[in-house]
Amino acid sequence: MAEKTHQAAPANGYTRSDGESLVSEDELKRQKRIKLFAYIGIFVVFQIIVITVFGLTVMKVKTPKVRLGDSTLTGFTYSAATPSFDTTFNTQIRVKNNNWGPYKFDAGNVTFMYQGTPVGTVAVPKSKAGMCSTKKINASLSLNTDALKNSSTTLGSELSGGVLTLTSEAKLTGKVELMLIMKKKKSASMSCTIQIDVSEKTVKSLQCK
Numbered sequence: 001m002a003e004k005t006h007q008a009a010p011a012n013g014y015t016r017s018d019g020e021s022l023v024s025e026d027e028l029k030r031q032k033r034i035k036l037f038a039y040i041g042i043f044v045v046f047q048i049i050v051i052t053v054f055g056l057t058v059m060k061v062k063t064p065k066v067r068l069g070d071s072t073l074t075g076f077t078y079s080a081a082t083p084s085f086d087t088t089f090n091t092q093i094r095v096k097n098n099n100w101g102p103y104k105f106d107a108g109n110v111t112f113m114y115q116g117t118p119v120g121t122v123a124v125p126k127s128k129a130g131m132c133s134t135k136k137i138n139a140s141l142s143l144n145t146d147a148l149k150n151s152s153t154t155l156g157s158e159l160s161g162g163v164l165t166l167t168s169e170a171k172l173t174g175k176v177e178l179m180l181i182m183k184k185k186k187s188a189s190m191s192c193t194i195q196i197d198v199s200e201k202t203v204k205s206l207q208c209k
Contacts, residue, residue: 061176064103064129064188065096067208068110068168069136071194076201078164083156084145085164087201089120093137095172095188097129104128105174105188112143112168112194115153119143124172162199168192168208 069092078085093110097103105127112120120143129135143166148155158164170190175183192208 061178061184061186062098063186064099064105064172064174064176066170066172066188066190067094067096068092068190068192068206069094071203071206073196073201073203074140076196076198078159078198080156080159083153083159084148085155085159086142086144088140089143090140091138093122093124093139093170095127095129095135095137097134097176098132099176099178100131101176101178102128102130103174103176103186103188105172108170108172110139110168110170110190112141112166114145114148114155114164114166116167117147117153119145119147119166124170159198162197163204164196164198166194166196168194 071089071091074088074090076085076087089112095103095105107126108124110122110124111118112122120141122139122141124137124139127135127137145155155164168190169192170188172188174186174188176186177183190208192206194206195204196202197204
């Protein structure tokens with residue numbers, strides 16, 4: 001008697017064909033490709049954001065600033081009758097660089113004036129302000145009225161009033177260097193108003209812009 005072979009049926013009564021298996025594998029591959037493209041898209045968007053932020057911050061060249069710091073007077077003398085004054089002005093010249101690279105500037109001058117006439121000048125040596133830092137240069141110079149002797153001014157009334165007002169200007173030219181490959185010319189300028197208390201022989205106020 002021939003033996004009968006019995007094949008167990010699936011519990012749910014349904015047998016998956018080879019065609020359905022292939023479709024399932026193709027679907028998995030398609031989903032993997034979609035995920036791969038999604039990851040690539042996210043990476044590209046992330047790179048664009050990084051490059052944009054980098055360009056707007058690190059690679060953006062800002063204009064350096066030059067300012068006067070704390071200032072004092074030494075040996076201040078004056079005469080309201082003549083009128084005249086003579087003093088040594090002690091200050092600190094500060095070159096502030098907010099860039100992500102050094103600012104190399106050429107030699108320049110800071111000029112002090114009374115009503116537009118120079119009363120003193122100090123030289124600023126060629127130097128460099130490092131990345132995101134401030135270069136500080138101590139300076140002393142003589143301020144006097146030698147250049148005002150032939151000028152018609154209100155100096156006498158200011159000295160009598162107790163407050164002497166001077167101005168100061170400077171302009172430094174140089175280059176900002178970024179990533180060792182890009183150099184851009186930038187000029188740092190300054191305009192200050194200085195008020196001197198004549199009776200106290202001190203700097204009453206110093207405002208720069």
